[in-house]
Amino acid sequence: MNFTDEQRKTLVRPANNDLIIRPLLKREPQCGRSPQLQRAERIRMSRKVFPIAIAVLLNLSIVPAFAGDxxxxxxxxxWCSRVSSIxxxxxxxxxxxxIDQEQAAYDSLKKNWSTLPRQTKExxxxxxxxxxxxSYMLLNGCVDQESAAKQQNSTRRFQR
Structure with missing residues (x-):
C-alpha cells in the first residue's frame, strides 16, 4: 500500500498486525486545500456516515432480547398515558x-407464550x-393473527 505523508502520521499497528488509519487529533492544514474546502469535505463525509450510524442504532433498538420464555x-x-392524552x-x-385491556391481553399471552414458535414471538x-x-394488545392481536394464518396456510395451495 502506498500512503501519503499525511496518512503515515496516522498509521497505527494494533496487536493483530493490521494497519489502521486513525483520524488526526489536530486539524493540520492540508497542502493546497483551503479551510473552506476542508470544511466542505468534512461535511460531505459526515453526511455519508450519519445515516449509517442512525440505521445501526435503529436496528439495535428494534432487535428484541428474549430471555427464555x-x-x-x-x-x-x-403507553396508556400517551393513548389517553391523544x-x-x-x-x-x-x-x-x-390499562384493563393491556392487562387482559397480558394475561391471555401469559397462558400460551412458552408454546409459541420463536419466530412468531420475535x-x-x-x-x-x-x-x-x-403494547400487549398489539402483541396479542399479532399472535392470534399469525396462529390463524399458519393454520390457514397449512391447507392453502396454489392451483394452475
Missing part, C-alpha cells in the same frame, strides 16, 4: 380502559413495539 416487558402505564388533556376513562414483538415502547 418470558413475555417482553412493555411500559404499559406510559386529544391534549388526559382522559381518566381512556386511561383506565387502556415478529410480533417487533410489531407491538412499532408504537414506541410496546
Amino acid at each position: 418470558d413475555l417482553p416487558n412493555y411500559p404499559v402505564e406510559t 386529544s391534549g388533556t388526559k382522559s381518566e376513562m381512556l386511561y383506565g380502559g387502556c 415478529w410480533c414483538d417487533r410489531v407491538a413495539r412499532t408504537t414506541g415502547g410496546g
Whole structure:
C-alpha cells in the first residue's frame, strides 16, 4: 500500500498486525486545500456516515432480547398515558380502559407464550413495539393473527 505523508502520521499497528488509519487529533492544514474546502469535505463525509450510524442504532433498538420464555416487558402505564392524552388533556376513562385491556391481553399471552414458535414471538414483538415502547394488545392481536394464518396456510395451495 502506498500512503501519503499525511496518512503515515496516522498509521497505527494494533496487536493483530493490521494497519489502521486513525483520524488526526489536530486539524493540520492540508497542502493546497483551503479551510473552506476542508470544511466542505468534512461535511460531505459526515453526511455519508450519519445515516449509517442512525440505521445501526435503529436496528439495535428494534432487535428484541428474549430471555427464555418470558413475555417482553412493555411500559404499559406510559403507553396508556400517551393513548389517553391523544386529544391534549388526559382522559381518566381512556386511561383506565387502556390499562384493563393491556392487562387482559397480558394475561391471555401469559397462558400460551412458552408454546409459541420463536419466530412468531420475535415478529410480533417487533410489531407491538412499532408504537414506541410496546403494547400487549398489539402483541396479542399479532399472535392470534399469525396462529390463524399458519393454520390457514397449512391447507392453502396454489392451483394452475
